[in-house]
Amino acid sequence: xxxxxxxxxxxxxxxxxxxxxxxxxxxxxxxxxxxxxxxxxxxxxxxxxxxxxxxxxxxxxxxxxxxxxxxxxxxxxxxxxxxxxxxxxxxxxxxxxxxxxxxxxxxxxxxxxxxxxxxxxxxxxxxxxxxxxxxxxxxxxxxxxxxxxxxxxxxxxxxxxxxxxxxxxxxxxxxxxxxxxxxxxxxxxxxxxxxxxxxxxxxxxxxxxxxxxxxxxxxxxxxxxxxxxxxxxxxxxxxxxxxxxxxxxxxxxxxxxxxxxxxxxxxxxxxxxxxxxxxxxxxxxxxxxxxxxxxxxxxxxxxxxxxxxxxxxxxxxxxxxxxxxxxxxxxxxxxxxxxxxxxxxxxxxxxxxxxxxxxxxxxxxxxxxxxxxxxx
Amino acid sequence: xxxxxxxxxxxxxxxxxxxxxxxxxxxxxxxxxxxxxxxxxxxxxxxxxxxxxxxxxxxxxxxxxxxxxxxxxxxxxxxxxxxxxxxxxxxxxxxxxxxxxxxxxxxxxxxxxxxxxxxxxxxxxxxxxxxxxxxxxxxxxxxxxxxxxxxxxxxxxxxxxxxxxxxxxxxxxxxxxxxxxxxxxxxxxxxxxxxxxxxxxxxxxxxxxxxxxxxxxxxxxxxxxxxxxxxxxxxxxxxxxxxxxxxxxxxxxxxxxxxxxxxxxxxxxxxxxxxxxxxxxxxxxxxxxxxxxxxx
Numbered sequence: 001x002x003x004x005x006x007x008x009x010x011x012x013x014x015x016x017x018x019x020x021x022x023x024x025x026x027x028x029x030x031x032x033x034x035x036x037x038x039x040x041x042x043x044x045x046x047x048x049x050x051x052x053x054x055x056x057x058x059x060x061x062x063x064x065x066x067x068x069x070x071x072x073x074x075x076x077x078x079x080x081x082x083x084x085x086x087x088x089x090x091x092x093x094x095x096x097x098x099x100x101x102x103x104x105x106x107x108x109x110x111x112x113x114x115x116x117x118x119x120x121x122x123x124x125x126x127x128x129x130x131x132x133x134x135x136x137x138x139x140x141x142x143x144x145x146x147x148x149x150x151x152x153x154x155x156x157x158x159x160x161x162x163x164x165x166x167x168x169x170x171x172x173x174x175x176x177x178x179x180x181x182x183x184x185x186x187x188x189x190x191x192x193x194x195x196x197x198x199x200x201x202x203x204x205x206x207x208x209x210x211x212x213x214x215x216x217x218x219x220x221x222x223x224x225x226x227x228x229x230x231x232x233x234x235x236x237x238x239x240x241x242x243x244x245x246x247x248x249x250x251x252x253x254x255x256x257x258x259x260x261x262x263x264x265x266x267x268x269x270x271x272x273x274x275x276x277x278x279x280x281x282x283x284x285x286x287x288x289x290x291x292x293x294x295x296x297x298x299x300x301x302x303x304x305x306x307x308x309x310x311x312x313x314x315x316x317x318x319x320x321x322x323x324x325x326x327x328x329x330x331x332x333x334x335x336x337x338x339x340x341x342x343x344x345x346x347x348x349x350x351x352x353x354x355x356x357x358x359x360x361x362x363x364x365x366x367x368x369x370x371x372x373x374x375x376x
Numbered sequence: 377x378x379x380x381x382x383x384x385x386x387x388x389x390x391x392x393x394x395x396x397x398x399x400x401x402x403x404x405x406x407x408x409x410x411x412x413x414x415x416x417x418x419x420x421x422x423x424x425x426x427x428x429x430x431x432x433x434x435x436x437x438x439x440x441x442x443x444x445x446x447x448x449x450x451x452x453x454x455x456x457x458x459x460x461x462x463x464x465x466x467x468x469x470x471x472x473x474x475x476x477x478x479x480x481x482x483x484x485x486x487x488x489x490x491x492x493x494x495x496x497x498x499x500x501x502x503x504x505x506x507x508x509x510x511x512x513x514x515x516x517x518x519x520x521x522x523x524x525x526x527x528x529x530x531x532x533x534x535x536x537x538x539x540x541x542x543x544x545x546x547x548x549x550x551x552x553x554x555x556x557x558x559x560x561x562x563x564x565x566x567x568x569x570x571x572x573x574x575x576x577x578x579x580x581x582x583x584x585x586x587x588x589x590x591x592x593x594x595x596x597x598x599x600x601x602x603x604x605x606x607x608x609x610x611x612x613x614x615x616x617x618x619x620x621x622x623x624x625x626x627x628x629x630x631x632x633x634x635x636x637x638x639x640x641x642x643x644x645x646x647x648x649x650x651x652x653x654x655x656x657x658x659x660x661x662x663x664x665x666x667x668x669x670x671x672x
Contacts (some may be wrong), residue, residue, distance in 0.1 A: 093540070178458075
């Protein structure tokens, strides 16, 4: 029979893990308790191993698990080291700096008190800047409506990826012997018509990574509009924004009202004004989100001018990781509008070998031209 | 230390698998709790081997289901032997048999081709069911598998429900090319296998490639450990280390020399860019370091 204090400790450990964003459910705790009954409780290391297996702790969370296990098993109380979950950032861990709330007035006050200044820079965040963004260049309501119409028309065409799984099909396809024979039972064992099956349809998964720093913002806003519109059609679309840090925007993408969400988004992403650390942000994406969100069926779209302030080697290795995992990598660079542009900036040059499709996108027409590449 | 876990460790070693405590604990718990075990890790660390060794240790059959993209429940579970059924129907045509009896006879166990999952639940003794590379299958197949793992019964419309008298020990492996769904995760115990430590890797080399002397095994182990520290697209697994050591032995190398290492590097690195990165100066320094550190 399970000793009460052991069960209590497992429960405390489970709760502590959940507070630190390590997913552990009640079922797992029950498994954990059962596992402990099969090992020598006096041996701390054995108990640790058993719990790690029974609570199904994923590899990236092992350090957190070890720390919490030590605390709980030695009878301590776990303190909340992670900041409490805030609705705005939805579990996104931030490396300092806080994002202002949706209310612009409040935002000014918060950003005054809690901002983090990158070395030697004056943060470019001010109430005036907020109101300047109220007008979205390249995303006027008529343009947005046009975009939505185009994408509605493309809805069917987007769902054209075929997986390798076979499903019954009324028309053409491979012969399905099992169903054919079953049908034959109706006609006295004679196969009169053949049932067929073909490869199932599959909607592509998309991940958008948008550079939202100074020079990129009008383009970023357009692409975000595009991504939002796409999300109505391809529901598994993830949207991230980055300039000096990476922010996951997906939870705030509300399909119904494009313009309102865009306005919210413009407030979300702080623009420190002064160049991007593309490599670091992509490396953060690769580290924290790549395994979970990107697989062999996902297309990753990166919007950036490729002017990276940071270490190019970091950018290169991040791009390599992303390319290895994704089905396709598309890089959108607004500078490509100019036919004289050559991708010579070190960042762009380093990333190009890992890019399958390199294009510009700045209005509805170019967005339409991009669509075939998302499904091919 | 639970003596049973120690016994598992010893049993694994006896079967030639160099295990460590996490692996032994996981196997002990999986068998003791009757839960499936999901093993995740990079390619070549020995995930599939564990299932094979478990079968040998338990003295039972190993049934393997290799997953691939597009695998469906039909191919994994059972199939009717259509050609044979059609032949039987044609043959019986002339004789004017009662149609109901005919139908019953062609839908009998004789005409059923048992695929791995069905076989696993119809064995006289609980086998080890290895579901290999579940990450290559899709969500639909995962859902189907989950159902099977919960009930261990299959319903064949023509035959009725087939229940497992001896539920199999289930081991699932994944190369982590895709995130396994939560429901399946929760159903299984979870073991993550990392690349081995130097000491463990050298022990494995000595166990699996006995012709490699202690010196070569030590140097080879150190070389591969150092190689994994580099930013490679495809870090070599234990399987690659063993292939490479075997290759060195066949080329009659008793110690690492830059030339022979350069010739055999393809056993360790299977990516063009990785190979390009470990050439010339980098290769020389790695070899020197491995030799120096292996000196007692």
